[in-house]
Amino acid sequence: MSAALEVKTPAELAAQPQEYQDAVAKILISHAINELYGAQVFDEPAVAYAPTPYWKWLTCRVAMEEYGHHVRFFNLGREIGIPEEKMIPDRTAKRPLSIFETPLTSWEEFCVIKLLGDMAEILQVEDLLHCTYVPLRNAGRATMPEERFHAKFGEDSVGELVKTPAGKAKVQAAIDTIWPTLPSFFGRSKSKNNALFIKWGIKQRTNEEMRADYVERAKALVAKFDLTLPELPAEALA
Numbered sequence: 001m002s003a004a005l006e007v008k009t010p011a012e013l014a015a016q017p018q019e020y021q022d023a024v025a026k027i028l029i030s031h032a033i034n035e036l037y038g039a040q041v042f043d044e045p046a047v048a049y050a051p052t053p054y055w056k057w058l059t060c061r062v063a064m065e066e067y068g069h070h071v072r073f074f075n076l077g078r079e080i081g082i083p084e085e086k087m088i089p090d091r092t093a094k095r096p097l098s099i100f101e102t103p104l105t106s107w108e109e110f111c112v113i114k115l116l117g118d119m120a121e122i123l124q125v126e127d128l129l130h131c132t133y134v135p136l137r138n139a140g141r142a143t144m145p146e147e148r149f150h151a152k153f154g155e156d157s158v159g160e161l162v163k164t165p166a167g168k169a170k171v172q173a174a175i176d177t178i179w180p181t182l183p184s185f186f187g188r189s190k191s192k193n194n195a196l197f198i199k200w201g202i203k204q205r206t207n208e209e210m211r212a213d214y215v216e217r218a219k220a221l222v223a224k225f226d227l228t229l230p231e232l233p234a235e236a237l238a
Contacts, residue, residue: 031073032087039066046110065146099181112174114154120185132201186211
């Protein structure tokens, strides 16, 4: 059904089945809420934790771009008639991802969030790059280079921290705290919403496939720094 579908404008979207319109709206609302929430609870507070002017500068850039991602998806949502309050975290009943419920307490935690959390963001954006709703596809393509920069920021900052035994121990402790919250980026297995996204070509892979890919990529990444991932509870993979 989705192979030949290509919806280029909000007007064309309005002519599509309601199920397709609702699926596009759900994706836009999720991205708008989580990009803003992440910028507010992690990226902006991290500026104060950054140890030098250089890292404060780069962290400011990350925060600016994350707020920009919210604006990008927020504006797409407004174009298709999504009420603004549905895309603002403190004005909607929709809960953000569970990772955002853990308050940031250190520079090491922020660096780990960029290292591993933004890898999850990259996988999510990858899945939009061939989306049948062209404005959402284009938003993914515009967002991807910035997400890759954020992940590279995580690699570079963690690489600096692990140069000392004390720094490496703090990074490992941060991984132990944060890693169990990260697989929730990909939603629950056998998700009805995910099935609709795939049906209409809005997303390409199941939540299970994306989560398994993510776990393997994350294992390989932390191994580069002689770090490890703690075992995940069964519910984190469900």
